[in-house]
Amino acid sequence: MANINELKYTYSLRIADNAWILSHRLSEWCSNGPLLEEDLALTNIALDLIGRAQTFYNYAAQLEGKGKTADDLAYRRNERQYYNNLLAEMPNGNFADTIARQLLMSVYEYYFFMSLQNSKDETFAALAVKTLKEVKYHMAHAADWTVRLGDGTEESHEKAQQAIDNLWMYTGELFEADETDTALIAQGLGVDNPSLHSLWETHIKNVLEEATLRLPTADYMQTGGRKGVHTEHLGHMLGEMQYLQRAYPDAKW
Amino acid sequence: MSINTAPAIDDARLSKFEESVQRGDAVEPRDWMPEAYRRHLIRQISQHAHSEVIGMQPEGNWITRAPSIRAKQILLAKIQDEGGHGLYLYSAAETLGISREEMIEQLQTGKAKYSNIFNYPTLTWADIGAIGWLVDGAAIVNQVSLQRTSYGPYSRAMVRICKEESFHQRQGYEIMATMMKGTPEQREMAQDAMNRWWWPSLMMFGPHDSDSPHSSDAFRWKIKRHSNDELRTKFIDKTVQQAEVIGLTIPDPELKWNEATGHYDHGEINWEEFYRVIQGNGQCNKQRIAHHKKAHNDGAWVRAAAEAYKVKQAVKNN
Amino acid sequence: MATDTQLDLWEVFIQSRNGSHHMHAGSVHASDRKMALQNARDIYTRRGEGSSIWVVPANSIVASNPDDADMFFDPADDKVYRHPTFYVMPEGAKQI
Ligand SMILES: [Fe+2]
Ligand SMILES: [Fe+2]
Ligand SMILES: [Fe+2]
Secondary structure: OOOHHHHHHHHHHHHHHHHHHHHHHHHOOOOOOOOHHHHHHHHHHHHHHHHHHHHHHHHHHHHHOOOOOHHHHHHOOOHHHOOOOHHHHOOOOOHHHHHHHHHHHHHHHHHHHHHHOOOOOHHHHHHHHHHHHHHHHHHHHHHHHHHHHHOOOHHHHHHHHHHHHHHHHHOHHHHOOOHHHHHHHHOOOOOOHHHHHHHHHHHHHHHHHHOOOOOOOOOOOOOOHHHOOOOHHHHHHHHHHOHHHHHOOOOOO | OOOOOOHHHHHHHHHHHHHHHHHOOOEOOOOOOOHHHHHHHHHHHHHHHHHHHHOHHHHHOOHHHOOOHHHHHHHHHHHHHHHHHHHHHHHHHHOOOOOHHHHHHHHHOOOOOOOHHHHOOOOOHHHHHHHHHHHHHHHHHHHHHHOOOOEHHHHHHHHHHHHHHHHHHHHHHHHHHHHHOOOHHHHHHHHHHHHHHHHHHHHOOOOOHHHOOOHHHHHHOOOOOOOHHHHHHHHHHHHHHHHHHHOOOOOOOOOEEEOOOOEEEOOOOOHHHHHHHHHHHOOOHHHHHHHHHHHHHHOHHHHHHHHHHHHHHHHHOO | OOOOOOOEEEEEEEEOOOOOOEEEEEEEEEOOHHHHHHHHHHHHOOOOOOOEEEEEEHHHOOOOOHHHHHHHHHHHHHOHHHOHHHOOOOOOOOOO
């Protein structure tokens, strides 16, 4: 059985990976947004996520105690050593795909960080309070756009529905609890993920209803992110992201 | 505007306008202004806006390859600022009676230009340093001088932009400085970027004063406050010293300090290259516009959805 | 394809901190109020410039006409008695 610091290390790393990988996706929107204003809005969200990744990587590095930096964790691991949820790495697709991913993820994050505020680990609790402010904004942004797209034109309605349907099978994983989770839940340090599911689903259902969209019924759920088993997309992202760090291992930037 | 006004009244207005500009008063959107003044401003401000927006692309080319968390954060925030600058400037131009839709169309059809510098490619990470340091460095010299331009909305946009620009040049210089302190490969990369970006940066100030087509009106109306050559010299003077401090060589064997003028003299700029790139034969001209069109077209259904939603809500609330 | 829309123009007013006036900061494009407010936030308060935002559809603003400036503003120029400096204070009296 891993000791408590190892568990917290893994936990912090997972939160950081979710933020880091998703921020990378959002940063790909830069100069590609549907309206200049929206380009800036997506970048703001990306910057929030990068900041979040950095603080949780820092904490992970500190817990690990091997003198690593946040950059080492962000840039110097292989595909199988990233523990983000699969949803975070899904490609941007069209704007509806990105908004659907933002909605499904940010509503989850909202309930997750609400709960993490009560962690007995002071750092987790404090970081959760700070993160929650950003998440509320991300959630509003995603929900408002979901409604506009769902209740906009026929074309946008179709695209929004398609996006939600396509991503649905990557949402089950968000509510899993493995040994790390279970051990931390038992000590009052981590979030009881499975208990968030119904809150999340109700919330999503309400947004979709306002958007005149259907809650998907497909129930097969993908899994693997927390074990480092990813989609094909992640490897390509890392190849690009880590290029300079890999090509010039001795260089400082 | 004022198409039906009698010529005599226009003459009186014109002299009143010229006097007030000479006094240093700002011109505001609803004030009477000569059509040529309006046209000049629309051309200049929209070109400036397009430059900010197209300028997001060469730097955006490295966001997903930024080598550290900090570098990625800074670059993303910097490019976002440029988008914001484009937006402030589009708004300033809109006060002159042109819509953003029209301006975008002019950009995409080649009727409106953007700064030539963004038709050069960003080949290595050092190019991100070189752009921030040299390109933003050159832009800021120009923009500081435009803070006192005669058209109020343009001048206010420039004040805001200059405030935000202040970190852009620094972050670029920091990238260059860090690389120059790094491995031999990094130093080589930095010098290579310097070699490729130096001359195009000097070209950003435009042709020599003697060959500058739009200048005289622009000066009389205080749209432009300093000449191309004045601004270019200012840029060179402050940049040479910064290059020396970090050990970069300026790729101009004729560059030397001139005691008499108190400025640097520089070698001749390759104007043939300048005009070749302006005319569309830079490496990236087609690529930049194609990228802009793609984003614009891909986003059309999103904007249409937002419009449709607005209309539906209005019907519901009535 | 249908003609392009870049959505509607809104004017943005930012209050930098409680107690101060909302000041005109610039404009944004947006199709509805929520979007206008969010866009204004994302564009004009990225450096902590604001504690409150107003957005107003640009076409709802009524502006005075510069041609009316004479009749609107000049009559106020000779009402010097509206300024405290118009009044003579007796020697030795203290300012309140
Ligand atoms: Fe710029
Ligand atoms: Fe700029
Ligand atoms: Fe800049």
